[in-house]
Amino acid sequence: VGPSSGDELGWTLDRHILERQRRTPGASGDFTGLFQAIALAGRVIASKVAKAGLADVLGATGAVNVQGETVQKLDELANKILVRCVEAGGHVCVMASEEDETTIPVPPQYPQGKYVLMFDPLDGSSNIDVNVSIGTIFSIHRRVTASGPGTAQDCLQAGHKQVAAGYIIYGSSTMLVYTTGDGVHGFTLDPLVGEFFLSHENLRMPTRGNTYSINEGNRSKWTPGVTEWIDTLKSDKAPGGKPYGMRYVGSLVADFHRTLLRGGVFAYPGDRKAPEGKLRLLYECSPMAFIAEAAGGAASTGTQRVLDVEPTALHQRVPLFIGSKEDVADAERFVAKDA
Ligand code: AHG
Ligand code: MN
Ligand code: MN
Ligand code: MN
Numbered sequence: 001v002g003p004s005s006g007d008e009l010g011w012t013l014d015r016h017i018l019e020r021q022r023r024t025p026g027a028s029g030d031f032t033g034l035f036q037a038i039a040l041a042g043r044v045i046a047s048k049v050a051k052a053g054l055a056d057v058l059g060a061t062g063a064v065n066v067q068g069e070t071v072q073k074l075d076e077l078a079n080k081i082l083v084r085c086v087e088a089g090g091h092v093c094v095m096a097s098e099e100d101e102t103t104i105p106v107p108p109q110y111p112q113g114k115y116v117l118m119f120d121p122l123d124g125s126s127n128i129d130v131n132v133s134i135g136t137i138f139s140i141h142r143r144v145t146a147s148g149p150g151t152a153q154d155c156l157q158a159g160h161k162q163v164a165a166g167y168i169i170y171g172s173s174t175m176l177v178y179t180t181g182d183g184v185h186g187f188t189l190d191p192l193v194g195e196f197f198l199s200h201e202n203l204r205m206p207t208r209g210n211t212y213s214i215n216e217g218n219r220s221k222w223t224p225g226v227t228e229w230i231d232t233l234k235s236d237k238a239p240g241g242k243p244y245g246m247r248y249v250g251s252l253v254a255d256f257h258r259t260l261l262r263g264g265v266f267a268y269p270g271d272r273k274a275p276e277g278k279l280r281l282l283y284e285c286s287p288m289a290f291i292a293e294a295a296g297g298a299a300s301t302g303t304q305r306v307l308d309v310e311p312t313a314l315h316q317r318v319p320l321f322i323g324s325k326e327d328v329a330d331a332e333r334f335v336a337k338d339a
Contacts, residue, residue, distance in 0.1 A: 013039055013187045013196035034091035034115055041085035042168040045078045049170040058129050066101040074128050075099055078121035092117045093143050094150025096314055105149050116141040116154045118283040124251025133171040135253025139287040140164040159307035165287030169253050179294040205297035208326045209264025211245045213255045221271035229334035256288050265323035277319035281311055285320045298328040302335035
């Protein structure tokens with residue numbers, strides 16, 4: 001639900017969520033509360049990012065996370081901010097983060113809620129220190145265990161069961177984009193007011209684009225199918241009869257955001273060294289897939305719809321081909337040759 005044309009003034013994210021709550025029979029306000037906590041965390045992280053070079057948040061912590069990656073100060077800070085903003089609200093029973101090996105419990109002094117929150121607190125770590133767009137990704141499920149503290153079982157749910165998913169992009173402006181499965185909406189942060197205002201209502205992804213987005217430095221490790229696919233996109237045999245352009249930021253949030261608005265395809269394929277690819281299913285691929293489909297796009301592992309993958313581990317990785325429907329279908333056709 002959104003403003004009628006000319007009535008956009010004052011459509012904050014809070015109002016958007018509240019209107020949704022009013023239309024949902026039996027809604028308790030829990031989802032609204034959780035969303036407000038996430039948006040608050042996003043605003044706090046955005047303010048740190050905006051003055052990163054002055055706020056002593058650049059550089060590495062010296063630690064290595066469960067993924068085997070060097071933890072940046074902002075990875076750690078964003079992780080803390082999210083947990084602190086959400087844990088006390090009584091809306092979630094368990095959380096999971098890229099930066100934590102095991103699930104994050106809700107401290108016993110707070111009520112256990114009915115939702116499960118998983119997130120990539122800071123996406124695009126390699127871009128923090130060079131002032132390039134980074135983001136936060138989140139995925140919300142309903143709990144499946146009956147009561148008490150949530151467990152890993154609550155986290156290991158297929159993506160099509162998501163209640164909501166979204167991301168915040170800390171770009172030239174800060175935006176929050178989310179879906180509950182019916183329509184994708186974008187809100188831009190007015191940094192002086194400190195509020196997200198509706199700026200992109202009901203985003204639709206073009207069914208075909210003219211850019212591809214992939215880390216071409218991995219080419220020597222690609223499978224023949226992926227190599228042939230990209231070679232085709234770079235040639236006159238590309239759909240449309242002329243070569244696609246190439247765009248690659250190296251932050252999934254930024255590469256996906258562009259793909260959502262402009263169409264085209266982003267890929268992090270499995271390769272000969274890493275058959276599962278790099279990106280994590282539960283808090284990177286699955287939420288982005290939920291958004292892509294809700295905007296008329298598609299997301300595939302190359303052989304399967306991302307939202308149908310039954311997760312078996314918290315930090316499981318899957319290959320990702322995401323974007324315009326027809327471009328993702330083409331990718332699947334080429335990947336099938338590798339079988
Ligand atoms: P994160 O910073 O959360 O660990 O995620 C990094 C991911 C993702 O943002 C991006 O799409 C990808 O890594 C880039 O990987 P390459 O540097 O291998 O291209
Ligand atoms: Mn990381
Ligand atoms: Mn990430
Ligand atoms: Mn991250």
